[in-house]
Amino acid sequence: MNDVLLSAQRLTKRFGGLAAVNEVSVDLWRGRIHAVIGPNGAGKSTLTHLLSGDLAPTTGAVVLGEREVTGWSPERISRAGLGRSYQKTNIFLPFTVWENVRLAAQSRAPHSARWLARADHFLSTNENASRAIELAGLADRKSRIAGTISHGEQRQLEIAMSLATAPQVLLLDEPLAGMGTAEAERMVQLLLRIKPDHAIMLVEHDMDAVFALADHLTVMVNGQVIASGTPAQVRADANVQSAYLGEGVQ
Amino acid sequence: MMDFASFLIQLLNGVQYGLLLFMLAAGLTLIFGIMGVVNLAHGSFYMLGAYLAWSLSSLTGNFALAIALGAVLSVAFGLVLERLLFRHFYDRDHLDQVLLTFGLIYIFEETRSILWGDDVHGVAVPELLGASVPLTENMSYPVYRLFMSAVCVVLALGLYLLISKTRLGMKIRAGAFDREMAEALGVNIKLIHAVVFAIGVALATIAGMIASPISSVYPNMGSQVLIMCFVVVVIGGIGSVRGALISALLVGLVDTFGKVLLPHLAGMLVYMLMAAVLLWKPEGLFRQ
Amino acid sequence: MTARKSHLEVLPRSLQMLLAGGLVLLIAFPFIGTDFYAQTIARMMILAIFAMSLDLLQGVTGLVSLGHAAFFGLAGYALAFLTPDGEAVGLWWTLPVAIAASGLAALVIGFFVVRTHGIYFIMVTMAFAQMVFYLFFDNKVLGGSDGLYVNFKPAAVLFDLEDKRVFYYFTLAIMLVVYAFLRRLLWSPFGRTLAGIRVNEHRMRAMGFTTFRYKLAAFTLAGALAGLAGYLWGAQTGFVNPELMGFQMSAHAIMMVILGGMGNFAGAIIGAFAFEYLLLWFKDLPTIGAVDLGKHWQLWMGLFIVILVTFAPRGLLGVVERLSRRRGDSGDE
Numbered sequence: 001m002n003d004v005l006l007s008a009q010r011l012t013k014r015f016g017g018l019a020a021v022n023e024v025s026v027d028l029w030r031g032r033i034h035a036v037i038g039p040n041g042a043g044k045s046t047l048t049h050l051l052s053g054d055l056a057p058t059t060g061a062v063v064l065g066e067r068e069v070t071g072w073s074p075e076r077i078s079r080a081g082l083g084r085s086y087q088k089t090n091i092f093l094p095f096t097v098w099e100n101v102r103l104a105a106q107s108r109a110p111h112s113a114r115w116l117a118r119a120d121h122f123l124s125t126n127e128n129a130s131r132a133i134e135l136a137g138l139a140d141r142k143s144r145i146a147g148t149i150s151h152g153e154q155r156q157l158e159i160a161m162s163l164a165t166a167p168q169v170l171l172l173d174e175p176l177a178g179m180g181t182a183e184a185e186r187m188v189q190l191l192l193r194i195k196p197d198h199a200i201m202l203v204e205h206d207m208d209a210v211f212a213l214a215d216h217l218t219v220m221v222n223g224q225v226i227a228s229g230t231p232a233q234v235r236a237d238a239n240v241q242s243a244y245l246g247e248g249v250q
Numbered sequence: 251m252m253d254f255a256s257f258l259i260q261l262l263n264g265v266q267y268g269l270l271l272f273m274l275a276a277g278l279t280l281i282f283g284i285m286g287v288v289n290l291a292h293g294s295f296y297m298l299g300a301y302l303a304w305s306l307s308s309l310t311g312n313f314a315l316a317i318a319l320g321a322v323l324s325v326a327f328g329l330v331l332e333r334l335l336f337r338h339f340y341d342r343d344h345l346d347q348v349l350l351t352f353g354l355i356y357i358f359e360e361t362r363s364i365l366w367g368d369d370v371h372g373v374a375v376p377e378l379l380g381a382s383v384p385l386t387e388n389m390s391y392p393v394y395r396l397f398m399s400a401v402c403v404v405l406a407l408g409l410y411l412l413i414s415k416t417r418l419g420m421k422i423r424a425g426a427f428d429r430e431m432a433e434a435l436g437v438n439i440k441l442i443h444a445v446v447f448a449i450g451v452a453l454a455t456i457a458g459m460i461a462s463p464i465s466s467v468y469p470n471m472g473s474q475v476l477i478m479c480f481v482v483v484v485i486g487g488i489g490s491v492r493g494a495l496i497s498a499l500l501v502g503l504v505d506t507f508g509k510v511l512l513p514h515l516a517g518m519l520v521y522m523l524m525a526a527v528l529l530w531k532p533e534g535l536f537r538q
Numbered sequence: 539m540t541a542r543k544s545h546l547e548v549l550p551r552s553l554q555m556l557l558a559g560g561l562v563l564l565i566a567f568p569f570i571g572t573d574f575y576a577q578t579i580a581r582m583m584i585l586a587i588f589a590m591s592l593d594l595l596q597g598v599t600g601l602v603s604l605g606h607a608a609f610f611g612l613a614g615y616a617l618a619f620l621t622p623d624g625e626a627v628g629l630w631w632t633l634p635v636a637i638a639a640s641g642l643a644a645l646v647i648g649f650f651v652v653r654t655h656g657i658y659f660i661m662v663t664m665a666f667a668q669m670v671f672y673l674f675f676d677n678k679v680l681g682g683s684d685g686l687y688v689n690f691k692p693a694a695v696l697f698d699l700e701d702k703r704v705f706y707y708f709t710l711a712i713m714l715v716v717y718a719f720l721r722r723l724l725w726s727p728f729g730r731t732l733a734g735i736r737v738n739e740h741r742m743r744a745m746g747f748t749t750f751r752y753k754l755a756a757f758t759l760a761g762a763l764a765g766l767a768g769y770l771w772g773a774q775t776g777f778v779n780p781e782l783m784g785f786q787m788s789a790h791a792i793m794m795v796i797l798g799g800m801g802n803f804a805g806a807i808i809g810a811f812a813f814e815y816l817l818l819w820f821k822d823l824p825t826i827g828a829v830d831l832g833k834h835w836q837l838w839m840g841l842f843i844v845i846l847v848t849f850a851p852r853g854l855l856g857v858v859e860r861l862s863r864r865r866g867d868s869g870d871e
Contacts, residue, residue, distance in 0.1 A: 052744065073743070074743045074744050075744075075745075075748050078744055079746040084744060090738065091738070092734060092737045092741065094737060095734075095737065099730075103731075103734050103745070104745050106727055106730065107742075107747050109727070112727050112731055112747070113727070113728055114726055115723050115726045115728040116726055117726055117727070118725050118726065119725055119727045119730040120725075122727070165745055165746055282657065288657050288661075344657055344660060345792075346851055348602065348660060348792070349796060349846075349847040350843075350848070352789045352843065353839075353840045353843030353844040353847065354844065357840035357841060357844070358840075359836055360837035361837070363834070364834065477664065480662075480664060480665050481665050484658060484661050488658065517673065518669060518673070521666065524662070525650045528650050528651075528653060528654060529650065532653045532655075532658070534658075
């Protein structure tokens with residue numbers, strides 16, 4: 001049994017009277033991709049925010065490694081070994097691709113407070129950034145301004161930035177959003193490349209990608225988990241078929 | 251400590267000051283909450299009101315008429331200002347808005363100087379309201395101050411009814427919540443914005459008008475009240491009219507009692523209050 | 539955080555030439571201009587230091603402060619308090635003390651203020667600065683509304699600051715050192731972090747940066763540098779009053795940074811000179827007929843600000859950048 005690197009335990013998030021996330025539990029294992037799927041408004045993004053510290057849960061707990069990180073600020077959770085990418089591209093548009101990733105890598109360096117040395121002279125940071133850019137397949141785009149690259153490349157940059165902090169756990173929120181077939185295929189290959197070294201939670205709508213990538217699948221509807229198991233099990237689950245996949249799906 | 255009559259006087263003063271601040275803060279917070287515009291020149295409307303009260307009541311000899319005329323003029327002024335200038339800044343950086351409205355302060359101050367000069371003026375309390383209500387054997391409370399508070403309460407109630415009970419108010423709330431959706435549903439957003447802006451200007455101007463007999467009329471009176479107004483909005487939470495009311499009363503009472511009970515700290519108390527609120531809730535007490 | 543204007547961090551060649559030419563002029567000026575104008579230029583250089591300190595906060599980090607002048611004025615007051623009535627006080631210990639005073643005030647105020655964002659930040663910086671203003675305005679002990687005098691320029695031992703030319707070059711040297719320091723800082727890890735916070739603070743936090751600390755550090759450093767400028771102002775003019783700390787002064791500083799172009803410190807220098815020159819020009823307008831145009835300088839300045847922000851929000855450097863882009867210029871740092 002692979003180690004559980006992140007465990008969300010009965011997370012609930014209420015906004016006023018509405019429970020956007022209701023008693024949701026999710027485990028992430030090293031080297032495995034756990035996909036979370038569901039219709040719009042199911043609470044998947046909210047769940048991601050709860051795990052990354054952008055939102056504090058109303059009840060429930062988040063355990064990262066050995067530590068309980070419930071209610072921690074996003075920066076604290078990030079430093080504890082969690083990285084995430086965003087559904088809506090959340091990069092530094094005016095900076096170059098290289099600077100985007102270098103800055104991400106710099107967050108882990110003790111020298112962020114140095115104010116007289118040149119930022120791009122720090123070897124370890126540069127190496128980490130290079131590695132993340134290579135993995136994400138953006139090596140030939142390094143000096144382009146992030147705002148000028150294609151949408152698909154921006155999504156790759158999202159991933160590169162979340163990799164540059166060398167996290168153990170990755171939360172990927174719709175990395176394939178808005179991608180054409182070729183780009184999506186590249187992204188799937190990317191995710192397969194990084195899978196062995198991370199515990200990944202993948203929120204996605206692209207069902208082909210989900211079934212190609214996921215080792216474990218959780219289905220959310222209206223804030224609750226209606227099914228959780230291997231892709232085959234979930235596909236066969238009657239609840240899921242009627243609520244989400246639609247009748248007649250194999 | 252203080253005896254009951256003194257306490258009552260300070261309480262009434264604090265509430266009156268708070269209600270006056272509310273008139274200004276309500277406009278500021280509404281304009282920011284709904285259109286996203288910060289207006290440093292908001293204090294200038296207060297000053298405009300005071301000068302209007304002085305010149306119109308000198309002109310007409312009738313305070314009530316002056317207030318009525320002034321209110322109408324301020325609505326017109328607000329509509330023109332919104333149409334010509336502010337409308338184009340709703341989607342701009344706050345920095346641009348800060349600069350724009352700072353430039354406006356200069357323009358308003360100088361125009362006031364050209365039109366009405368730089369002297370200090372007084373506005374006579376109208377005879378009808380010139381009496382005092384006796385509280386004890388030797389202490390009484392000016393009726394005019396009660397009148398001021400009453401006007402503020404009436405306007406506050408009117409604002410509340412407008413926003414929560416009328417269709418216009420519903421459209422205002424819809425526009426604040428989701429502009430595109432409201433437009434799609436047929437709400438004339440441009441009109442709503444113009445109306446909200448004009449209401450904000452009118453409230454500030456009326457506040458200046460009714461306060462003029464007490465505060466007198468002098469250059470730069472806008473900037474002092476603007477700061478207090480900002481403090482009220484920060485404590486209350488941007489966009490929350492209810493927050494502005496509670497916060498304004500809090501500030502009014504703290505400032506008034508502070509000046510009496512802790513005179514050395516007087517000016518600083520309100521800022522200390524703001525600092526304390528910021529530590530606890532950096533987005534104000536009633537953030538939307 | 540609301541300053542989202544686009545930035546020019548790398549200076550195009552045309553601008554570098556302009557700056558170099560300006561430097562030559564500045565060095566030569568005391569020999570080619572009159573004493574009076576040299577004093578005016580010295581004052582502009584002091585304001586340039588003030589503007590650069592604000593640029594660090596606003597242009598680089600994206601924090602729009604309407605209270606920055608409080609730290610400018612405080613250091614001037616520190617000098618006034620430290621200077622006895624009858625003799626000069628030592629430069630080499632009072633300057634660090636004044637800077638430290640401003641820096642400390644910035645640290646304390648920043649602790650409360652930096653936890654707010656966007657429009658709140660603007661409002662609370664204004665409120666706290668006005669608090670400082672009224673503290674001095676209302677208390678005779680601190681000089682009251684009349685202000686305080688600095689009867690003697692600080693004694694520098696190695697050179698004589700009472701000599702106007704010496705003071706001029708001293709100020710020029712400080713301005714250059716501050717510029718070089720801030721340019722270096724811009725490309726350091728700390729500077730890159732601040733720029734990241736300006737562009738996307740949310741992502742910076744998600745990447746693990748405790749942005750509060752960096753913003754507070756920037757706020758404090760900017761306040762300390764403003765204090766450096768304020769000290770020089772007090773020394774040069776020999777007089778400090780609460781207006782130096784008021785929000786009008788802060789707004790003028792914002793104007794200077796905007797006018798010149800934000801985020802690269804060169805714009806702050808250019809903007810300070812341009813704005814101050816414009817202000818003096820407005821105040822010097824003649825009387826036409828019965829109307830004293832110069833007396834109503836606030837009206838002209840107000841109109842200028844409104845027109846500038848409506849039509850040229852990126853200021854003079856924005857114009858330069860557009861021109862040099864058309865010519866296909868590239869520049870290095």
